[in-house]
Amino acid sequence: GxxxxxxxxxxxxxxxxxxxxxxxxxxxxxxxxxxxxxxxxxxxxxxxxxxxxxxxxxxxxxxxxxxxxxxxxxxxxxxxHPPSTMTRTLDSMLGPDNVETFTATLASMTKSK
Structure with a gap:
C-alpha cells in the first residue's frame, strides 16, 4: 500500500x-x-x-x-491540515449536518485497513 x-x-x-x-x-x-x-x-x-x-x-x-x-x-x-485525498473527501462531507456521516465513514475506513 x-x-x-x-x-x-x-x-x-x-x-x-x-x-x-x-x-x-x-x-x-x-x-x-x-x-x-x-x-x-x-x-x-x-x-x-x-x-x-x-x-x-x-x-x-x-x-x-x-x-x-x-x-x-x-x-x-x-x-x-495538508491537502491529501482523504482530507479533500472529508472537507466535502463535513457540512454542518454531516458529522454522523463523517463518523460512520471514518469508522468504515478504519475497519477496511
Missing part, C-alpha cells in the same frame, strides 16, 4: 509547531511574507506560536491588512 510513502513525507516535513525561529523565517519567505522576518526574529517566534496563532501574534507580526491576514492564516491552515 501507500503507507511507506506517507511515512517518508512525515519525516521530511517538520510540522509547523516544531519549527524554530529561523525555520519560521524561511517558511514566511516561502509564503511571500518576508516583511514579517524582522518581527519574527525580534519576538523569537517559533512554530508553536503560529500553530496557535491569535490576534496578539498577528500584532507582533504587524499583519494588519485583511489580505496579509488571509494569506498567513490560510497558509497556516494548510500546514496544519
Amino acid at each position: 501507500n503507507s511507506t510513502e506517507k511515512d517518508v513525507n512525515r519525516q521530511v516535513y517538520k510540522s509547523l509547531s516544531e519549527l524554530n525561529t529561523e525555520e519560521v523565517c524561511e517558511w514566511f519567505s516561502s509564503i511571500g511574507l518576508q516583511k514579517c522576518l524582522p518581527f519574527i526574529r525580534e519576538a523569537q517566534l517559533c512554530g508553536a506560536d503560529l500553530a496557535s496563532v491569535d490576534s496578539t501574534t498577528l500584532d507582533i507580526l504587524h499583519i494588519i491588512t485583511l489580505e496579509d491576514r488571509e494569506q498567513l492564516l490560510s497558509a497556516i491552515y494548510n500546514e496544519l
Whole structure:
C-alpha cells in the first residue's frame, strides 16, 4: 500500500509547531511574507506560536491588512491540515449536518485497513 510513502513525507516535513525561529523565517519567505522576518526574529517566534496563532501574534507580526491576514492564516491552515485525498473527501462531507456521516465513514475506513 501507500503507507511507506506517507511515512517518508512525515519525516521530511517538520510540522509547523516544531519549527524554530529561523525555520519560521524561511517558511514566511516561502509564503511571500518576508516583511514579517524582522518581527519574527525580534519576538523569537517559533512554530508553536503560529500553530496557535491569535490576534496578539498577528500584532507582533504587524499583519494588519485583511489580505496579509488571509494569506498567513490560510497558509497556516494548510500546514496544519495538508491537502491529501482523504482530507479533500472529508472537507466535502463535513457540512454542518454531516458529522454522523463523517463518523460512520471514518469508522468504515478504519475497519477496511
